Amino acid sequence: MNYAQLLFPDFSLILCGYLICRYTALNRSVWQPVESLVYYLLFPVLLFQSIVKSPIDLGMASGLMVAGLASGVCGIALAYALPHLPWLGRHIDARDHAASAQVAFRFNSFIGLALAERLAGSQGLLLIAVLIGVCVPLFNVAAVWPMARQGQHSFARELLRNPLILATATGLVANLLGFRIPAWAEPTIGRISAASLALGLMAAGAGMQFGLLTRSKLLSASVLGIRHLLQPLVAWAMARLLGLEAVQTTVLLAFSALPTASSCYVLAARMGYNGPYVAGLVTLSTLLGMASLTLALGVLR
Structure with missing residues (x-):
């Protein structure tokens, strides 16, 4: 299977978002509200629908959940360990590390959901929704903690108000209780879900920034x-x-x-850190995703 060809539709939407934002009147002032719409409404609806659509067999999914959490914990541990490595730590700025550590383990859910559907249909959507449901709370805590410790912020409110955590948690509870979306509501919810994928991918492209990529080269190379x-x-x-x-x-x-x-830079900027630097890492990570997904799916699998 040609994985580059499989990934092209999703990355072409990202490219469209970037070009539209940079070279037309639909600039960042237009895309920032779109990001909010996707993040707070459309994407949570997609997550909820994906989880409640099919019954979850906890016995069969337990291995996947353990594997996802274990690999995520490894990524968090590696990111946290960077300042303590003797040959690397002295070259790392503490505030830059606190802001960028999240880049090493957080993931773009928009691309993940779109790709899972292309790879394995509704079953793929359900499985990646389960992974998102169990990993998003842990990864959000791990992302906020270094910045909260450096800047003396409280992160409990951020976690409790996170729409992705709320959508996945309610979706998992509803699925386990046997709740199903009524037939009359399915077409509307399906259209909202489809819109969230296209708009989410284009918004990710619109948010890409190439500035400050030369800052903290060793730290950038390490987290990526x-x-x-x-x-x-x-x-x-x-x-x-x-x-x-x-x-x-x-x-x-x-x-x-x-x-x-793509929200890494938003979180960093909101907590008073170097948002443009993190935005540069997000941009480069989006481009590197084509290579890493081809490696994972075409070589390792």
Whole structure:
């Protein structure tokens, strides 16, 4: 299978968003409200629908959840360890590390959901929604903690108000309680979900920035190396260790190789850190995602 060709539709939407934002009247002032609409409404609806659409077999999904959490914890540990490495730590600015550590383990859910549907249809959507549901709370805590510790912020309110956490948590509870979306509401919710993928990918492209990519080169290379090389390798090892079946392995590998979350720079800027530097890392990670997803799906799988 040509994985570059498989990924092209999603990355072409990202490119469209970038070009439209930079070279037309539809600039950042237009795309910032779009990002808010996707993040606070459209995307949570998609997550909720994906989770409640099919019954979850916790026995069958437990191995996938363990593998996703284990590979994520490894990524968090590696990112946190960077300042303590003797040959690297003295070259790392503490505030830059606090803001950029999240790039090493967070993931772009828009691309993940779009890709999972293309790879494995509704089953792929359900499996990656489960991964998002169990990993988003942990990854958000891990992303906020270094910045909260450096800047003496409280992160409890940020976590409790996160729409992705709320949507996945309510979706999991509704699924386990046997709730299903009424037939009369399915067409509307389906259209909202479809809109969230297209708009989310274009908004990710509109948010890309190429400035400040030369700042803290060693730190940049380290966090991106964890995200795009070590994470897929760890996920591959976990899939082998836990004996995951083929579709679960495919979804886990795709999940591990996704570009980092486009909201990383928003979180860094909101907490008083160097947002443009993190935006540069997000941009480069989005571009590197083509290579890491091809590695994970075309080589490791």
